[in-house]
Amino acid sequence: AQSVAQPEDQVNVAEGNPLTVKCTYSVSGNPYLFWYVQYPNRGLQFLLKYITGDNLVKGSYGFEAEFNKSQTSFHLKKPSALVSDSALYFCAVRIGGSQGNLIFGKGTKLSVKP
Amino acid sequence: DAGITQSPRHKVTETGTPVTLRCHQTENHRYMYWYRQDPGHGLRLIHYSYGVKDTDKGEVSDGYSVSRSKTEDFLLTLESATSSQTSVYFCAISDGWETDTQYFGPGTRLTVL
Numbered sequence: 617a618q619s620v621a622q623p624e625d626q627v628n629v630a631e632g633n634p635l636t637v638k639c640t641y642s643v644s645g646n647p648y649l650f651w652y653v654q655y656p657n658r659g660l661q662f663l664l665k666y667i668t669g670d671n672l673v674k675g676s677y678g679f680e681a682e683f684n685k686s687q688t689s690f691h692l693k694k695p696s697a698l699v700s701d702s703a704l705y706f707c708a709v710r711i712g713g714s715q716g717n718l719i720f721g722k723g724t725k726l727s728v729k730p
Numbered sequence: 731d732a733g734i735t736q737s738p739r740h741k742v743t744e745t746g747t748p749v750t751l752r753c754h755q756t757e758n759h760r761y762m763y764w765y766r767q768d769p770g771h772g773l774r775l776i777h778y779s780y781g782v783k784d785t786d787k788g789e790v791s792d793g794y795s796v797s798r799s800k801t802e803d804f805l806l807t808l809e810s811a812t813s814s815q816t817s818v819y820f821c822a823i824s825d826g827w828e829t830d831t832q833y834f835g836p837g838t839r840l841t842v843l
Contacts, residue, residue: 620772648829659734659820659834660773667829706772710828717788718763718832720772 639707753821
């Protein structure tokens with residue numbers, strides 16, 4: 617069965633420091649990978665996705681993610697965190713070539729302190 | 731929120747009563763989805779639609795039904811609400827299937843007492 621794991625419930629970072637939010641996946645086919653962010657009492661906002669091609673994907677608000685097939689990972693990164701980046705982050709995967717659902721991880725709460 | 735509205739935004743109801751949540755889009759996207767969000771579970775797909783009157787079940791469809799009579803509207807019905815259906819419900823839309831991004835509405839917070 618396909619699944620997505622976000623191993624950290626919470627990540628704490630100081631403003632200005634680099635941040636990483638981890639995501640690993642387990643699928644039987646080619647994965648399509650997505651990152652979303654959720655601010656309090658809001659819906660999910662799309663950040664970036666990997667479909668094919670360059671393993672480094674750049675997205676909104678200065679975020680980027682690297683697809684690593686051998687490690688089955690798709691970690692979200694940002695070189696310099698902002699307090700306004702504090703939110704809940706979700707990784708999701710869909711399987712190519714099938715009518716599979718979008719499978720979400722459980723989410724990681726990012727807290728950026730001044 | 732990508733031209734997606736959900737109504738109501740908040741609802742409190744009692745066990746055993748029927749509840750209908752509405753998702754309305756102005757993007758003319760083909761695909762529409764209903765998810766529920768619960769702490770520790772992320773988002774889980776309830777039902778989805780791939781066209782007018784074309785729907786299918788998701789991961790957690792028991793106790794829920796859907797209808798789509800127009801491209802722009804996707805209704806989620808709880809025939810007889812239970813406390814386990816207390817959750818935040820999100821609607822999403824996409825123009826394609828596999829590689830296309832899903833865009834989410836603002837959510838409906840449902841409490842079943």
